[in-house]
Amino acid sequence: xxxxxxxxxxxxxxxxxxxxxxxxxxxxxxxxxxxxxxxxxxxxxxxxxxxxxxxxxxxxxxxxxxxxxxxxxxxxxxxxxxxxxxxxxxxxxxxxxxxxxxxxxxxxxxxxxxxxxxxxxxxxxxxxxxxxxxxxxxxxxxxxxxxxxxxxxxxxxxxxxxxxxxxxxxxxxxxxxxxxxxxxxxxxxxxxxxxxxxxxxxxxxxxxxxxxxxxxxxxxxxxxxxxxxxxxxxxxxxxxxxxxxxxxxxxxxxxxxxxxxxxxxxxxxx
Amino acid sequence: xxxxxxxxxxxxxxxxxxxxxxxxxxxxxxxxxxxxxxxxxxxxxxxxxxxxxxxxxxxxxxxxxxxxxxxxxxxxxxxxxxxxxxxxxxxxxxxxxxxxxxxxxxxxxxxxxxxxxxxxxxxxxxxxxxxxxxxxxxxxxxxxxxxxxxxxxxxxxxxxxxxxxxxxxxxxxxxxxxxxxxxxxxxxxxxxxxxxxxxxxxxxxxxxxxxxxxxxxxxxxxxxxxxxxxxxxxxxxxxxxxxxxxxxxxxxxxxxxxxxxxxxxxxxxxxxxxxxxxxxxxxxxxxxxxxxxxxxxxxxxxxxxxxxxxxxxxxxxxxxxxxxxxxxxxxxxxxxxxxxxxxxxxxxxxxxxxxxxxxxxxxxxxxxxxxxxxxxxxxxxxxxxxxxxxxxxxxxxxxxxxxxxxxxxxxxxx
Numbered sequence: 001x002x003x004x005x006x007x008x009x010x011x012x013x014x015x016x017x018x019x020x021x022x023x024x025x026x027x028x029x030x031x032x033x034x035x036x037x038x039x040x041x042x043x044x045x046x047x048x049x050x051x052x053x054x055x056x057x058x059x060x061x062x063x064x065x066x067x068x069x070x071x072x073x074x075x076x077x078x079x080x081x082x083x084x085x086x087x088x089x090x091x092x093x094x095x096x097x098x099x100x101x102x103x104x105x106x107x108x109x110x111x112x113x114x115x116x117x118x119x120x121x122x123x124x125x126x127x128x129x130x131x132x133x134x135x136x137x138x139x140x141x142x143x144x145x146x147x148x149x150x151x152x153x154x155x156x157x158x159x160x161x162x163x164x165x166x167x168x169x170x171x172x173x174x175x176x177x178x179x180x181x182x183x184x185x186x187x188x189x190x191x192x193x194x195x196x197x198x199x200x201x202x203x204x205x206x207x208x209x210x211x212x213x214x215x216x217x218x219x220x221x222x223x224x225x226x227x228x229x230x231x232x233x234x235x236x237x238x239x240x241x242x243x244x245x246x247x248x249x250x251x252x253x254x255x256x257x258x259x260x261x262x263x264x265x266x267x268x269x270x
Numbered sequence: 271x272x273x274x275x276x277x278x279x280x281x282x283x284x285x286x287x288x289x290x291x292x293x294x295x296x297x298x299x300x301x302x303x304x305x306x307x308x309x310x311x312x313x314x315x316x317x318x319x320x321x322x323x324x325x326x327x328x329x330x331x332x333x334x335x336x337x338x339x340x341x342x343x344x345x346x347x348x349x350x351x352x353x354x355x356x357x358x359x360x361x362x363x364x365x366x367x368x369x370x371x372x373x374x375x376x377x378x379x380x381x382x383x384x385x386x387x388x389x390x391x392x393x394x395x396x397x398x399x400x401x402x403x404x405x406x407x408x409x410x411x412x413x414x415x416x417x418x419x420x421x422x423x424x425x426x427x428x429x430x431x432x433x434x435x436x437x438x439x440x441x442x443x444x445x446x447x448x449x450x451x452x453x454x455x456x457x458x459x460x461x462x463x464x465x466x467x468x469x470x471x472x473x474x475x476x477x478x479x480x481x482x483x484x485x486x487x488x489x490x491x492x493x494x495x496x497x498x499x500x501x502x503x504x505x506x507x508x509x510x511x512x513x514x515x516x517x518x519x520x521x522x523x524x525x526x527x528x529x530x531x532x533x534x535x536x537x538x539x540x541x542x543x544x545x546x547x548x549x550x551x552x553x554x555x556x557x558x559x560x561x562x563x564x565x566x567x568x569x570x571x572x573x574x575x576x577x578x579x580x581x582x583x584x585x586x587x588x589x590x591x592x593x594x595x596x597x598x599x600x601x602x603x604x605x606x607x608x609x610x611x612x613x614x615x616x617x618x619x620x621x622x623x624x625x626x627x628x629x630x631x632x633x634x635x636x637x638x639x640x641x642x643x644x645x646x647x648x649x650x651x652x653x654x655x656x657x658x659x660x661x662x663x664x665x666x667x668x669x670x671x672x673x674x675x676x677x678x679x680x681x682x683x684x
Binding site: 011013014015016053207216219221222223224 | 626627630631662674677678681682683684
């Protein structure tokens with residue numbers, strides 16, 4: 001267990017603060033070991049606020065060092081955002097203070113998809129701008145073909161893709177691929193979509209279905225937050241993480257997964 | 271440097287002689303210290319004392335000019351006194367039977383060896399053999415500085431008291447330092463054992479409530495007698511005292527007031543009140559305002575009738591000390607979203623003790639499967655206590671009639 005290190009994902013339930021999730025995992029792991037280990041170094045990846053749920057990456061031991069590198073890869077995250085037409089609140093979610101109520105019978109799926117396309121277009125311009133790539137070069141064309149154009153440094157939130165999954169008045173569901181976002185930003189997008197459609201909308205659910213290379217299938221539900229499952233999860237995700245890091249940051253001598261190799265070798269021996 | 275060390279060690283001896291009150295029965299004089307040091311070389315063969323004090327004895331020079339600090343020697347005696355009463359008596363006998371010789375030796379010592387000045391040259395061997403202990407600080411924020419030198423603290427640590435917790439409390443550290451183990455603490459410990467606190471519980475008990483060591487023994491006995499007069503059994507009193515360490519600090523009037531309060535507020539019979547207090551003795555030692563507020567919340571905001579509150583409080587007394595916010599949130603979900611009426615909640619008050627997240631996940635899973643049926647009159651009824659108390663696997667297979675894989679997949683869609 002002392003050799004346990006690496007990255008894994010859990011599913012954070014809604015209504016719980018992210019630090020509580022981290023503490024719960026730490027407690028469950030320490031319970032197995034007993035009082036010998038007082039604390040485990042468990043680091044977190046991209047955080048989720050209290051109302052949001054979804055894939056939440058945690059790192060143990062030396063895996064924490066990979067977080068900086070993963071952050072520098074600037075990988076996109078995918079969210080499923082559910083909204084509801086008809087009212088507007090102060091914090092853009094359905095539990096906030098009500099500000100106004102509106103009608104929404106005039107909204108159709110085509111109108112929604114039109115607005116969504118406009119949002120994607122404007123965000124695409126911002127994407128190209130922050131990527132710092134000269135658009136007229138051959139290199140830019142090749143990257144664009146592969147879909148690898150991304151801002152590789154700090155930028156405001158950018159939506160790389162957005163589409164409508166479900167539409168059943170007054171509720172609707174969107175899938176949003178984004179970078180450098182916060183969950184509150186996504187709720188604001190829902191609110192603005194409502195305004196654009198000459199009505200109002202609140203966000204009822206923000207759920208992260210992918211964070212970089214970690215998908216919903218990799219995320220461990222609460223019933224599986226134990227040593228065995230976490231070890232398996234770390235092992236399964238290791239290859240994906242390494243491939244992604246290699247692809248984006250290039251092969252370096254002091255690259256982090258050389259160290260991780262050593263760690264995993266030790267832990268499989270122990 | 272060596273000079274200074276020797277001077278300090280001398281000052282150390284003088285200081286400890288000044289603190290004679292703490293360690294009775296030890297010979298005090300300068301000369302006899304050297305003498306008994308020589309006589310007690312055989313002590314070195316016995317099991318070593320805590321700080322390796324005996325190694326210091328070995329190192330001490332038998333020539334009388336620089337005896338080891340009194341404190342170190344006394345320390346070894348105190349920790350071994352229980353094992354070697356005979357040797358201590360021997361030492362005392364020696365000291366008593368040769369008082370005149372001691373006096374002569376005193377004079378001889380003072381005459382033979384002129385007081386050395388700090389700037390005197392000494393050889394390397396002498397320098398190495400000087401042991402200069404740092405002086406005890408007069409003020410300190412932690413008990414750690416005093417633990418090595420106070421046998422009270424040492425014995426408490428042996429019992430299992432966590433001094434790092436104790437020193438965080440107000441004035442508890444000060445109290446412990448002023449008490450003497452033999453005179454005060456031992457009586458209270460025997461009293462606690464008499465009441466029925468287990469030996470291995472004494473340490474945690476004293477960690478939580480060190481103030482009891484400063485209490486008057488008669489007062490404590492009066493309080494236990496009062497509890498016995500109210501027909502609490504001996505094992506029940508032992509249980510209550512172990513689980514609520516502050517209980518015996520309360521005076522008889524206060525205990526009486528509190529028992530009366532619970533009897534009146536909840537409207538329970540004497541027997542039921544006693545049963546309640548035995549199951550959750552924290553009620554007697556906790557704040558009464560919180561209990562009053564919780565009762566208000568139950569009545570006004572949650573809308574329970576008085577007899578319903580009585581039943582709930584009797585079945586799950588923890589509700590009286592629970593957090594109001596959590597209580598309101600749980601009730602809101604149970605009543606407004608799950609649609610459970612008041613009388614069902616009165617029948618199963620244990621739902622208030624369980625985590626809201628658990629209730630929410632399980633209810634949403636059942637609703638998704640179309641099995642969220644909490645009305646006993648309808649078929650395929652699911653009782654609330656089964657909803658919260660069963661472990662996950664049993665819940666899935668028995669109640670929801672689905673596999674745990676389905677439950678996990680559902681959890682990931684929330």
